[in-house]
Amino acid sequence: MAFGGQQDFLKRLQQLYGDVVMNVVHVYFEREVLDKTTFFLFLDKNKHELFHELIPKISCCECFKSNSIASVSKTGCLDAFQFDLLFDRSACAETNHEIKRGQKIQQYCVCNINPKTVEVADLDIILIRAVIKACCKRTLPGHPSWLKEIKDVRNYIDHIGNSCRISKSDFEEKWIRLETNTLNIALMTGKSFQLMTQKDIQRLKAEHDTIDKIQAVVENANDSIKEDILNALKNQPGVSQDAIGQISYQLNQLLFKITDLEVNISTRRNTDEIVSEQTDPTKCYVRWTLSTPSSWCVEDIKRRLKNVTELTNFTLEFVYAGSIIMDTSVSLDLVKDPEKFCMAFLEFLQNFVKTCEIDTTIVVIVDVAILTSLLPYRGTRKRSFGRCRTCKNRNMTTDSDKWCKDCQELFCNTCSMVHGATNYSANHNILCLNESMEHFPPKISQTLICNEHDRDFLFFCETHQHISCIECVRSYHSSNCDIVALTFAALNRTSSSALEKSIELNVQELIADIEQVLSDLAIFLSSIELQYSQIKTSIADECKGNETMNTTLKDLKSKYETCTYVIEKDVNTLKSIKLNISAVDIQLYQAKRYCSERQAFVFMHNAIKSVSKADETFRSYINTMKTVNLHCESGEQLHMQGYQKEIIDILVEKADLLSKPEHEVMSKFVDGLPDKLAFYVRASKPKDASDALTLAKTGEAYKYRECENTVAAARIFQQANPKFRV
Incomplete structure (x- = not known):
């Protein structure tokens, strides 16, 4: 059966x-x-x-x-x-x-x-x-x-x-x-009552057999549709299949691996995901579950997805907190047509990458699981937070309902009552788990032991603002220091909220500054691309048919690629800094809501060092960033990395082609220089173009070159505090 x-x-x-x-x-x-x-x-x-x-x-x-x-x-x-x-x-x-x-x-x-x-x-x-x-x-x-x-x-x-x-x-x-x-x-x-009971049991068995037979037929139909979709998917551009039958889709260096495809569209039989039978008969609901590589910022992806309502033919119904699980709806006719569904499937992944601004130049493998159903999923599946720790120790599998902030453990309702009844844990803070909890469970190191002395942190020095063990107090904090119990300090600091508010403010300001620089770099990269296109067009128009044109364009392309490489390197470095500080921001959220006062206080003090280091890294990197320029003045000059590279040889070759005298070539070259530098060269009365080039380099060395038509690679943070303070 x-x-x-x-x-x-x-x-x-x-x-x-x-x-x-x-x-x-x-x-x-x-x-x-x-x-x-x-x-x-x-x-x-x-x-x-x-x-x-x-x-x-x-x-x-x-x-x-x-x-x-x-x-x-x-x-x-x-x-x-x-x-x-x-x-x-x-x-x-x-x-x-x-x-x-x-x-x-x-x-x-x-x-x-x-x-x-x-x-x-x-x-x-x-x-x-x-x-x-x-x-x-x-x-x-x-x-x-x-x-x-x-x-x-x-x-x-x-x-x-x-x-x-x-x-x-x-x-x-x-x-x-x-x-x-x-x-x-x-x-x-009585015997008659036993026979009647036996008939009731047989009736239940018959109902179950009927359901099993119907479901077997449905599963065969769904398997057939699934097989058609997989076969059609193999024939799509960019899709490959390995030796074990694993289907993958390549987007540059980003590889999507289709780990699971489940089709449930041949029946409306009641399942755990059903929320209502009043559903649109023309719709099919598709749940996308994507693994999250460490290089992805899940919060940024979720924020961008909230600003869109549709990707290709799929309407976004819901995006779950804590992971990339997207519930979408699509036309049922599209799902029943394997070829069209596969095209829409791949376009969905492409638009997802584009909308979420995911870097496809980084080698990343993402597992993708797809589940289709005639019934909607939103808000129907109870979020699982994990198993009860105590029940697990007794080889039982019970879903957790409570979270102990002091023990950092999950409990079911029964075990939480027992936990709260013992003398040791009677005063522990127990949280009821609910669907709205974000960034749960907390991923915070709960080590409250001194690395130097291997003793528990029990004290806090108000004088030095330092968390200490008993040996630290004896060795480093004199009798003049104001030493209090760590629990007392945590309660006082948590009630005033001064510590966490100060850290949160600095974290938010740092993230905002990084995002501003990234925005400036994106604008600057666009301007570099525009300038490259304009200079390329100018050279092609003026040197058309000339053998030196290809060499000139090749040199221009090399300089353009160098410019973009420097900018992209800066962008990746800043994104890495932002990723680290965003992780601290999430941990601050977790510490306040899911940890005890003592644990949160210790984490806040450790977080000061992490945020200070990230702030210092960001400010120092900004100061070392190069201002990269690539532009053309009067169509004749290329500027790159703050150094002016004149193409006077190109002008001489163009002059030969156009039968222009050398003094016009020199005049054309000088006219293209920045105003102060051009004045210096003219005042020095060069004899020929080569002499003008030497004078231009000399003037540049003496700071006469002041080019106003350049684009900054990043804004200067003179108004920002150079040091992080709490």
């Missing part, structure tokens, strides 16, 4: 337990335990016994009247939640029935406890077994292990969680246990 999926197995066990098993258990309880009385009267009659399953060691007023069933060695089988489901404890105790010694109760009053109107159908298997254990003095028909087997399977279903999956073998084993023990219990009621 084909099965629908591992997650469907869990749902089927839940359906069997809820629709059939508990119905049989409830009938058995009413017949054998209640024995023709109502559950309300049963609770009223047995409240003394049930109370001491909640409070087993301390006697009550009823114990005083009859035999006491409380004992210091007794353990109860009910908790407060279960007891309050059955009884109301809000009434006041009778006079002299409750005895106290100080704050300690030595005798309880059960007269104020009244049964609630509860239906047997509201009881689960655990509460039923507890009631039977406490109240049934006689031996019930059947074997006690039947209820225990059902309880064990119920605990397995409940603890594994809806987001987890179980194997086929586990599913079959749990199903057989539920079915066998349920039919055994049903037989205690």
Whole structure:
């Protein structure tokens, strides 16, 4: 038999337990335990016994009247939640029935406890077994292990969680246990009731078989569409397939590897991703999941994607926080046409790279997974933060719901309550996890140990603003220093927020300065490209048909490539600095929200050094950046890297072609010089063009050259503070 999926197995066990098993258990309880009385009267009659399953060691007023069933060695089988489901404890105790010694109760009053109107159908298997254990003095028909087997399977279903999956073998084993023990219990009621229960189980099996057959047909249809898409993709330009069948798409040095392609467009069968059946029948929804190389800034990519609504034929529906997962919608007809879908697929990747300004000259491999469905994904899948640490240690897989800021650990709801109940962690700060949490979990080193002395950081010197261990205090901080406990300093600094606000301000200013320089460099590179095109056109027009034209253009191209190389080198260096300071910015966000006051305080102090170093690196690099120029004055001069390279030989050759005398060549050359330099050359009265060139170089050496028609490679930050201060 084909099965629908591992997650469907869990749902089927839940359906069997809820629709059939508990119905049989409830009938058995009413017949054998209640024995023709109502559950309300049963609770009223047995409240003394049930109370001491909640409070087993301390006697009550009823114990005083009859035999006491409380004992210091007794353990109860009910908790407060279960007891309050059955009884109301809000009434006041009778006079002299409750005895106290100080704050300690030595005798309880059960007269104020009244049964609630509860239906047997509201009881689960655990509460039923507890009631039977406490109240049934006689031996019930059947074997006690039947209820225990059902309880064990119920605990397995409940603890594994809806987001987890179980194997086929586990599913079959749990199903057989539920079915066998349920039919055994049903037989205690009667043979006819057992046959009726067996028919209900067979009906469920038949429904599951039908679903499996439908799903098998659907999967075959989806596999066929997937195969057609992959075959069409192999024939697209830039797409290759390696020896193991891995399909890749090359964009310059950027390689997209198609790691997964899943197609679910042949049915609208309900899945975990469904948010509503009211969907557009002409649409198909595509989820793109891209791996994030270290050279990519995910936050920059997300910010740019938020400014666009469509890439090629794909409409952006949602971009997830924390990674590059894009939910898009596209025409269903496009997906059903493999050739058109493949073209749109590759165009989407191209436009993604262009929109997000991703550098394709860096060798990077990006894994791409695509999932298509007739149903939308947005806001439907519960974000998984990871597994509960404590449950993992017990070989259990439970999704986490809480985060301990002090321990930096994930916990489920149950384990977080236990964690908060211990003396050691009673004061720990526990956060509830939610979908809006960004940059979680924090990636911050939590080392609070002195590297020099291998001792814990426990103190803070207010005088030197230094975090210290006990040995640091003894060695480097005299008795005149103001030493306080690190926890105290962290609480004071965190409450005032002065430290983090100062660091955040400096980080934001530094990022803004870097972005401004990058913007200036982008503008400058565009001007260089324009100047190169204009000079190239000018030379081609004036030297057309001349053999020296190719040599001149080749020399011009070489200088242009040198200019662009210098600019691109500066851009890459600045992007690297920005990437490092952006990482610190994210860590500041994480420290404030997901770390304890002590951990955040230590990180803030360490971050001061990181930000200061990044600021110093940026300022020093700006000072060493070269001003690169490439332009033509009167169509005759090339300027590069602050040094003027005159092309007088070209002018002489042009003069020969045009039959121009040498004094015109010299005049043309001098006219093209900057004003002060041209005045110096004319005042020196050169005899010929060669003499004029020598005088021009001499004048340039004596600072007569002041070219006003140049473009700065980066703005000068004279107004910025040269040092980082907190």
